[in-house]
Amino acid sequence: MRHDQEHQSIPGMVRSAARRFADSPALVEEGQRLSYWQLKDQMVQAVAAALALGIEPGDRVGLCAPNSVEWIVAALGIQGAGGIVVPLNTRFKTEELSYILRKSGAKALFAAASFLGNDYTAGLKRADPELPALRTTVSLSGKRGQADLTWDEFLGLGADRSGAHEAIDRLTPDHISDVMFTSGTTGHPKGVKLTHGQSLRAYGWMSTEYGFRPSDRFLVIPPFFHCFGYKAGWLASFLHGVTVIPMAVxxxxxxxxxxxxxxxxxxxxxxxxxxxxxxxxxxxxxxxxxxxxxxxxxxxxxxxxxxxxxxxxxxxxxxxxxxxxxxxxxxxxxxxxxxxxxxxxxxxxxxxxxxxxxxxxxxxxxxxxxxxxxxxxxxxxxxxxxxxxxxxxxxxxxxxxxxxxxxxxxxxxxxxxxxxxKKEMYIVGGFNAYPAEIEKLLLGCEHIAQVAVIGVPDARMGEVGCAFIVPVPGADPTEEDIVAWAREHMANFKVPRHVRFVDALPRNAGLKVLKNDLRARFEDGGRR
Missing domain, CATH: 3.40.50.12780 (ANL, N-terminal domain)
Incomplete structure (x- = not known):
C-alpha cells in the first residue's frame, strides 16, 4: 500500500510516522532534537491548544515565520483542529500581509516576533488595527513582541488533550489543508486551495520515486511558505522517516x-x-x-x-x-x-x-x-x-x-x-523570443555563472533582449564579448542587444528572479 493511501490527513500521517519510526530523529534545529514520537506529542498538544483557542473546522489561520520546528508544529496543530493554514511570505511588506489576511478571513495569526528586522504582528497592528476576522496573534519565537500569546503560552492551552485525536480523526483527504497565496506577479496574490489528499498523494509518490529512506537527513532550505520547502520538504520527509533540518535563511x-x-x-x-x-x-x-x-x-x-x-x-x-x-x-x-x-x-x-x-x-x-x-x-x-x-x-x-x-x-x-x-515572451521584429530559452543558451558561455533575460523597448525592433549577467568568479567579460559569443551560438533575433553585469540577481524569498526589478533597473540605466 502506498504511503498516501494509508493516511486521511497530514496530521494523521505524522501520527502514523510516530508509530513507524518512534525514537528516530524527526527534527534537528540548533541543538534541538525531536524524535518522531516527541513530534507527535507536540503536535497533539498544539491541536488541543488550537481547539482551546477557538479554531474550528474551516477557519483560516495565517502563519508567517522562517523555517523552524515551531512553524511545523503550529501548522500541524492548526490542521489537526480542522483549520486551514495560510502560509505567508516572510519577505512581504505589511500591506501585502494585510491583504492576504483580509482576503482569507484569517481568524488567527502565528508569526515570528523578530525575523530580518520585522515584527509582523506589530506592523499589522499599526497598519491595519481592525482586520475584520483576526482575533488572536501568537508569537512563534521566544519574544512576545505585540502578540497576544507567546508560543509557550499557546501550547499551555493544550493541557487537556482529550479532544485532539478525535479532531484529527474527523479529517478526510478532501478537507482543505492550506490556502497557498501565489506571488502576485500579475496583480494581487490569489489563494490556491489545496487538500490533505492532494499533497499526500503527490509527495508520497515523489519521495518514493526519489528514493527517500529513514536513514536520510534533509537540509530544507526553500521556505516553508512555498510548496518546495513545505510539501517537497518536511511533508515528504515525514512520510519516510527522514530527519528534517530546517534552515531559516x-x-x-x-x-x-x-x-x-x-x-x-x-x-x-x-x-x-x-x-x-x-x-x-x-x-x-x-x-x-x-x-x-x-x-x-x-x-x-x-x-x-x-x-x-x-x-x-x-x-x-x-x-x-x-x-x-x-x-x-x-x-x-x-x-x-x-x-x-x-x-x-x-x-x-x-x-x-x-x-x-x-x-x-x-x-x-x-x-x-x-x-x-x-x-x-x-x-x-x-x-x-x-x-x-x-x-x-x-x-x-x-x-x-x-x-x-x-x-x-x-x-x-x-x-x-x-x-x-507566456507573459514573459517578447517580440523582436516579428519573432517570438522566450527568455528562458535564451538564458539556457547563454549559460553555455564559460564566462557566465547566472543570467536573467528580459524584453525591453526598442525604437526599431519593437522589443529586444537585455541580459543581466553574474560572471563566473575571476572572469571579467565585456558587453562586446557576450554579444559576440551570442551571435555565434543563437539566432540573431535571440541575441541580447543590451548586457548588464551585476553582482547578484534580485530574487524573492522563493529564490525566483524578480524580473520587474530588472526592468526598473534597466529603465534607470543601472549597471554594476
Whole structure:
C-alpha cells in the first residue's frame, strides 16, 4: 500500500510516522532534537491548544515565520483542529500581509516576533488595527513582541488533550489543508486551495520515486511558505522517516557546515543554491560525501551545473521537475537514471494519474515537438482560488484543464521542455523570443555563472533582449564579448542587444528572479 493511501490527513500521517519510526530523529534545529514520537506529542498538544483557542473546522489561520520546528508544529496543530493554514511570505511588506489576511478571513495569526528586522504582528497592528476576522496573534519565537500569546503560552492551552485525536480523526483527504497565496506577479496574490489528499498523494509518490529512506537527513532550505520547502520538504520527509533540518535563511558557508556535521543526504532547491555551494571558498575543505539526492527546478539549469553537483558536491541523483502552486507544485519530473542532458534540457514526464496537453492560441492540441501552452489535468489540480470564482473560471476550464500560462513542447521521449512563461515572451521584429530559452543558451558561455533575460523597448525592433549577467568568479567579460559569443551560438533575433553585469540577481524569498526589478533597473540605466 502506498504511503498516501494509508493516511486521511497530514496530521494523521505524522501520527502514523510516530508509530513507524518512534525514537528516530524527526527534527534537528540548533541543538534541538525531536524524535518522531516527541513530534507527535507536540503536535497533539498544539491541536488541543488550537481547539482551546477557538479554531474550528474551516477557519483560516495565517502563519508567517522562517523555517523552524515551531512553524511545523503550529501548522500541524492548526490542521489537526480542522483549520486551514495560510502560509505567508516572510519577505512581504505589511500591506501585502494585510491583504492576504483580509482576503482569507484569517481568524488567527502565528508569526515570528523578530525575523530580518520585522515584527509582523506589530506592523499589522499599526497598519491595519481592525482586520475584520483576526482575533488572536501568537508569537512563534521566544519574544512576545505585540502578540497576544507567546508560543509557550499557546501550547499551555493544550493541557487537556482529550479532544485532539478525535479532531484529527474527523479529517478526510478532501478537507482543505492550506490556502497557498501565489506571488502576485500579475496583480494581487490569489489563494490556491489545496487538500490533505492532494499533497499526500503527490509527495508520497515523489519521495518514493526519489528514493527517500529513514536513514536520510534533509537540509530544507526553500521556505516553508512555498510548496518546495513545505510539501517537497518536511511533508515528504515525514512520510519516510527522514530527519528534517530546517534552515531559516540560506547562507552557503553555514549550509556547508551543517551538511558536513549532520551528514545531510537530501538537498532540494533552485539552481542558485547549488551554484553558491559550489563556488563558496569553504567547499573544497568540507566532507560532502553524505549528499545523495537532489532536485532542482524553477529556472534554467546548465548541464555543467548538474555535472558539477555530482562531481564536486557528491550527489548520486540529480533531478529536475516542473509544477506550479495551482497543481500542488508537481506536474512533471525526471527520474533516477535519466541522463544529465535530459535533466538539464527537460522537466521530465508527467507524474502518474496526471495529464499534460499542449495547445495553440485557438485551443487546439499541437503535435509533438511543436510549442504550445501547457495544460494540466488530474488529482493535483486545485479546486480553485479562495473567494475568487472569476479567476478560477479563467484558469480551469469546464473539462478540468488548468491553463498554466507556460509555454513548452514535448520531446520524442515525452519529456516536457519548458520554453517560457507566456507573459514573459517578447517580440523582436516579428519573432517570438522566450527568455528562458535564451538564458539556457547563454549559460553555455564559460564566462557566465547566472543570467536573467528580459524584453525591453526598442525604437526599431519593437522589443529586444537585455541580459543581466553574474560572471563566473575571476572572469571579467565585456558587453562586446557576450554579444559576440551570442551571435555565434543563437539566432540573431535571440541575441541580447543590451548586457548588464551585476553582482547578484534580485530574487524573492522563493529564490525566483524578480524580473520587474530588472526592468526598473534597466529603465534607470543601472549597471554594476
Amino acid at each position: 540560506f547562507d552557503a558557508g553555514r549550509a556547508l557546515e551543517v551538511i558536513e556535521r549532520e551528514r545531510v543526504s537530501i538537498l532540494l532547491g533552485p539552481p542558485t543554491i547549488f551554484h553558491d555551494l559550489l563556488h563558496h571558498p569553504d567547499r573544497p575543505g568540507r566532507d560532502l560525501s553524505s549528499l545523495r539526492v537532489s532536485m532542482t527546478g524553477g529556472s534554467t539549469i546548465p548541464e555543467s551545473l548538474i555535472h558539477a553537483m555530482k562531481k564536486d558536491l557528491s550527489f548520486d541523483i540529480v533531478l529536475s521537475a516542473y509544477g506550479l502552486t495551482e497543481s500542488t507544485a508537481l506536474v512533471t519530473t525526471t527520474r533516477p537514471g535519466d541522463t544529465e542532458e535530459t535533466v538539464a534540457r527537460t522537466t521530465g514526464r508527467p507524474i502518474p494519474d496526471v495529464e499534460v496537453r499542449l495547445t495553440d492560441a485557438s485551443g487546439q492540441r499541437v503535435p509533438p515537438g511543436r510549442g504550445g501552452e501547457i495544460l494540466v489535468r488530474g488529482y493535483n489540480v486545485t479546486q480553485g482560488y479562495w473567494d475568487d470564482p472569476e479567476a478560477t473560471a479563467a484558469a480551469i476550464d469546464g473539462d478540468g484543464w488548468l491553463h498554466t500560462g507556460d509555454i513548452g513542447h514535448l520531446d520524442a521521449a515525452d519529456n516536457l521542455v519548458i520554453v517560457d512563461r
